[in-house]
Amino acid sequence: MSALRSWMSGRTAVIAVPFAFLLVFFLFPFFIVGKISVSEMETVTFKDVLSWSDGVVTLALRFSNYVFITEDPLYFKTYLASLQYALATTLLCLFIGYPFAYFMARARPTLQPALLMLVMLPFWTSFLLRVYAWRGLLTEGGWVAELIFASGLDQVLYALGLISTPGKLMHTPFSLVLGMTYTYLPFMILPLYGNLAKMDLRLLEAAADLGATPWVAFWKVTVPLSKAGIIAGSMLVFIPCVGEFVIPELLGGPETLMIGRVLWDEFFSNNDWPMASSVAVVMVLLIIVPLAIFSKYQAEAQESRK
């Protein structure tokens, strides 16, 4: 009785709600996707994975989709491209976002709420509109494009291989990564700001006292102490970027094929649900690896804060 009561205590109930939510709306659907990925299509329905006839249980798992994914270089190249674009976006967000978050956290306390508001301001308009607006800015005649052409920056981008011809910015890796960086930058800034604002500034005085110049103190004290913020921000940018569909669709082109697009095509153009599910499962596995590292690090950070 008492065991039951303790199990039913408020604490358990509070934890149980999000767990139940994840179980019903994440884990269970994921199993369905997993099941579809190993099922055989019969015109419009799927064959049951488990069948029963003449007292024999047959488990039919069709792995040909997974084999196909490994055999067809298209998939490998697309996964790789997705990871590369996501990584490039994450690094760009980090390089732009870190100084941004740093100066925000070190700004006068009265100024900080206003700066924080500015970071969140873009969320007030639709994400779709904001990404679409970049098309207008980057096509010939758009003022951002004209600025880049006038400054000769397109030659640099061409030399770096980010655009295929000088004078054309849209539907290139450049426009894609620009759009993703623009969209996901707040997700990098906010955890970094939260982390940097909490930092004990006396540690920088201690570093200076022990002979560290401000530059050394930044790298030896500030950056290591903001590791948790860097990792949180990077995960928040990297994970959604890998599976991004809308931004490549609006700003990317045939040369920037990402896995989200392949997934869409398998589902809605080819109507090959098992293949699409397999692509999705592999993508989830690709994302789970960094996520596992992230949660392991978070657990460690939690431990060390005790």
Add this chain to the structure above:
Amino acid sequence: MSAVDKAAFLQIQDVVKDFNGFKAVNKVSLDIAKGEIFALLGSSGCGKSTLLRMLAGFETPTSGRIVLDGVDLGDMPPYQRPMNMMFQSYALFPHLSVWDNIAFGLRREHLPKERVAERVEAMLKLVQLGKYAARKPHQLSGGQQQRVALARSLAKQPQLLLLDEPLGALDKKLREETQIELVNIIESVGVTCVMVTHDQEEAMTMASRIAVMSEGRFLQVGAPGDIYETPATRFVADFIGNVNLMAGTLDVDEADHCIIGSADCKHFVGHGITGVVGMPVTVALRPEKIHLSRHKPTDEFNSVSGTIKEMAYFGSFTVYHLQLVSGERLKVSVANVQRYRDDEFTWGDSVWAHWSRSAHVVLTQ
């Protein structure tokens, strides 16, 4: 203090720190000798921390000079100053182990690895934390953290060690033990030391000299005994320890004695003062220098009668609060040298208090 070099090692000359019109430090000057442990004592907001931060280089004096071993520190940034600070509540780097915390300053000097290791090991041995080298600061107790902070600030062999409320974060029992240990370590290293504290006991037990600070100025600078036994002003007498302050007028002023009349008695002081007869003065009398008895003392001077109104038992001594005829209160501290007394004083008793001719100090300001 055996190895005290009499020449001023640290000179603070007319230093002022002005924060938008508020003078946190108001024109102070001070010479500190090599090997000295010097305490800046005062309540919060008296400017002692600002002065320490100016020594460390975290604040720049508005005017005045700070000279260390003949070198004007001027605008020299903290990371170039040949001094290290033990911060209040330590400011240990939470992401680094004890070992790396101590090595932090040494690594900034680009010493060879073996030299760093050698020095860190020596420091760990000095503060007896060898076993804890791999721990992170949050895995240590308050006392251990304090020792890591000390080791870190001594690792670079600074010319001057700055201590900001070194024992403020420890509880009372541990504080008493650590005071002596800290002084022993500092003296064994032989480093000149300036500490800031609001705790007079801490200042008295640790420092060879004390500066009592208030409102950005030094009120008195001297050895702990001098400050306690011969305070220069009413403020210092009141700030350091317990004291009875009695207002009076100077009646007789001779070379070898003076007599001061106050509401309850005539004070006979065994030395002359520089003053004019009739001027108002204050007599400061420490509670432990007063004796209690049930009989009228024979001396016509230096005695008062009163009624015991309050008693506070502190274990090793008891403080009696006497109500005098004039209505003034007098605190008398009696050491409990015996476990039980036959005729213990108690509430309501009429008693006589008397003191010797050298017990009190006459204050003119």
